[in-house]
Amino acid sequence: MSNDTRKTKEVKDTKLPEGKPSGLLDRFFHLTEMGTNVRTEIVAGLTTFVTMAYILFVNPNILADAGMPVNATFAATAIAAAFGTLIMGLYANYPIALAPGMGLNAFFTYTVVLGMGLPWQTALGAVFISGVVFFLMTVTKVREWIIDGVPEVLRLSIGVGIGLFIAFIGLKNGGIVIGDAVTFVKLGDMKSASAIVTLFGLIVTGFFISRKIKGGLLFGIVATTLFSMLMGYSPLPTGLSSFVAVTNPFEVIAPVAFELDILGALSYGLISILFAFTLVDLFDNIGTLIGVSRKAGLMDKNGHLPRAGKALMADSVGTMFGAAVGTPTVTSYIESASGVTEGGRTGLTAVVVAGLFVVSLIFAPLIMLIPGEATAPVLILVGVMMMSDVVKIKFDDFTEALPAFMTIVMMPLTFSIAQGIAFGFMSYTIIKLISGRHKENNLVMYVFTILFILHFILGSH
Secondary structure (H helix, E strand, O other): OOHHHHHHOOOOOOOOOOOOOOHHHHHHHOOOOOOOOHHHHHHHHHHHHHHHOOHHHHHHHHHHOOOOOHHHHHHHHHHHHHHHHHHHHHHHOOOOOEEEOOOHHHHHHHHHHOOOOOOHHHHHHHHHHHHHHHHHHHHOOHHHHHHHHOOHHHHHHHHHHHHHHHHHHHHHHOOOEEEEOOOEEEEOOOOOHHHHHHHHHHHHHHHHHHOOOOOHHHHHHHHHHHHHHHOOOOOOOOOHHHOOOOOOHHHHOOOOOOOOOHHHHHHHOOHHHHHHHHHHHHHHHHHHHHHHHHHHOOOOOOOOOOOHHHHHHHHHHHHHHHHHHOOOOEEEOOOHHHHHHOOOOOHHHHHHHHHHHHHHHHHHHHHHHOOHHHHHHHHHHHHHHHHHHHHHOOOOOHHHHHHHHHHHHHHHHHOOHHHHHHHHHHHHHHHHHHOOOHHHOOHHHHHHHHHHHHHHHHOOO
């Protein structure tokens, strides 16, 4: 028995399945050792898929603002999610699903493409390069060096800031918050169809979430779309072809697949962009892996995560593949915890999720029926859920409060995750230095603070 296998036997709150081992699947995924069986893993996989399937509709709507065709990005989202999740299941043997990340897709569209004026092809090139960087960090000790060197307050603040940023985008897309030449932003017309549909969706989806209904975000999108159709705001389906289409997925994905411009990204000098993609992906993955694995009882007796390197490898390979087929950074999803709650303990759960993402390709026409106002409530509520870590920040310590505040507030106000990270890093290092608490800084913080300062002094595109 390998060392990893011995560690994974540290399973909590599970019972060994009744009956005989399930043959090949049992031996490959170590089902009996992990206290699970094929049926449980299938149910867990279905639960995880339903919980996170909203990304199939939200991601294309966000990427549409970057000028990318929604049918193609729907297919790209499904294919990239299936590939990354399959690697996670077969290689790392974890019940964790992957898909294009919320927050990173917003960063891709609103900061890189719209904010910096880059073509989406060049932005995809930057995503691919960040995947390569993440891969190299995984096979070396750099990953551990950065993780250990970044203070917990910044790790928490990055997640909270991204949540606030995503919620702001949702309010904007739903017509609740609009631009104003004098005050920059103001309340939108609450009597407009756009605002009414969004508010309806917020209430209905909020109900599903508050009642802990699995798949609440997805059901909220469906209910809001139907309401929008009844209002006459969204087009009605014209037949079966509006729901399903048996087409070659490679033809659907063709407009975005392998259109990434790697050389363009390299020539543009996107150091801060690459850093933001890589850093956010790094902490997002670590947080998800630890959170889901702890819930599943997969941590070893020392509190460490067995096969963590393999799990992060699945993420980096998934990101490179996702960029190639036409979607932003692929990352682990915290919604995987829903499948773990149903008893999922092994990679078989992830394999089931991957299979369901493949099956979802036939529903590509559905994306044309879903208005942006139906996905806006999801963005707002995802933001709400990502804000939960704010209570863990020590605001009674000013040297912690300042960098936390700068990280969180600068993301929505500059419409950029990268700028929020930059201000967070710089303010932490400087306030600790001038307050006489320089020992709380380390080489990681000094290096990145200097890089960010040089970035602002020398200017960027």
